[in-house]
Amino acid sequence: MFYSLQKTIKLGEIINKNCLSNLNLISVKDGCSICHDVFILNLIVLDMDCVELSFCIGVKSPQKSMDFAFVSNNDEVILVELRCNYINLKNLKRNDLLEKRKNSEDILIKHGYSLFYNKIYCVFSDSFKQQAIRRLRNMNPTIPSEFVAISVTDLKSFFIWYG
Numbered sequence: 001m002f003y004s005l006q007k008t009i010k011l012g013e014i015i016n017k018n019c020l021s022n023l024n025l026i027s028v029k030d031g032c033s034i035c036h037d038v039f040i041l042n043l044i045v046l047d048m049d050c051v052e053l054s055f056c057i058g059v060k061s062p063q064k065s066m067d068f069a070f071v072s073n074n075d076e077v078i079l080v081e082l083r084c085n086y087i088n089l090k091n092l093k094r095n096d097l098l099e100k101r102k103n104s105e106d107i108l109i110k111h112g113y114s115l116f117y118n119k120i121y122c123v124f125s126d127s128f129k130q131q132a133i134r135r136l137r138n139m140n141p142t143i144p145s146e147f148v149a150i151s152v153t154d155l156k157s158f159f160i161w162y163g
Contacts, residue, residue: 001073001076001160002072003043003070003071003160003161004071004073005043007071007073007075008020008045008046008070010071011070011071011108011111012044012046014112015051015108015111016054019048020044020045021045021046021047022043022044022045023043023044024043026067027084027152030082030084031082031085032084032085032125044070046068046069046070047067047068048067048069049062049065051065052064052065052103052104055107064096064099064100065103066080066081066104066120067080067081067082068080069108072117076115076116077113077116077117078117078159080120080123080155081100081122081123082123083122083123084124084152086124086125089128089135092122092132092135092136094139094141097120097122097147098144101147118146119147119148120146120147120148121148121150122149123152123154123155124149126151126152129149129151129154133149135149136149
């Protein structure tokens with residue numbers, strides 16, 4: 001599947017063009033500095049934390065959201081949560097992930113985007129990927145199977161990225 005720069009930019013312009021951001025900047029902000037070595041510099045994604053903050057000004061406190069979203073060549077929105085800085089996977093909470101997905105999808109649906117990719121990626125460092133896979137699988141109650149623990153290099157290999 002292909003990452004679509006044009007469709008991702010269109011999504012950002014509809015929702016909030018100020019929330020379009022470089023993937024490397026978002027990843028560093030979220031403690032995932034290894035992305036610099038994996039992705040090209042000009043990948044633009046929609047910073048979902050920025051989107052949530054822009055919708056809650058003066059009305060409510062920000063809700064939890066996924067870290068970023070982008071659009072594929074077949075118009076599906078892919079949601080991604082960065083967890084590269086995790087040291088203790090007990091901090092990975094089922095309800096937090098479900099809430100982030102719901103809040104992010106609600107914002108996108110309000111703006112006419114309802115076609116979501118069937119996986120939600122939680123990106124961990126290579127050294128924690130296997131532990132994260134086990135943690136997601138063993139959560140009780142079980143987390144929906146669309147949540148997938150992957151590494152940064154996995155994310156790059158799942159999509160064909162171009163700038």
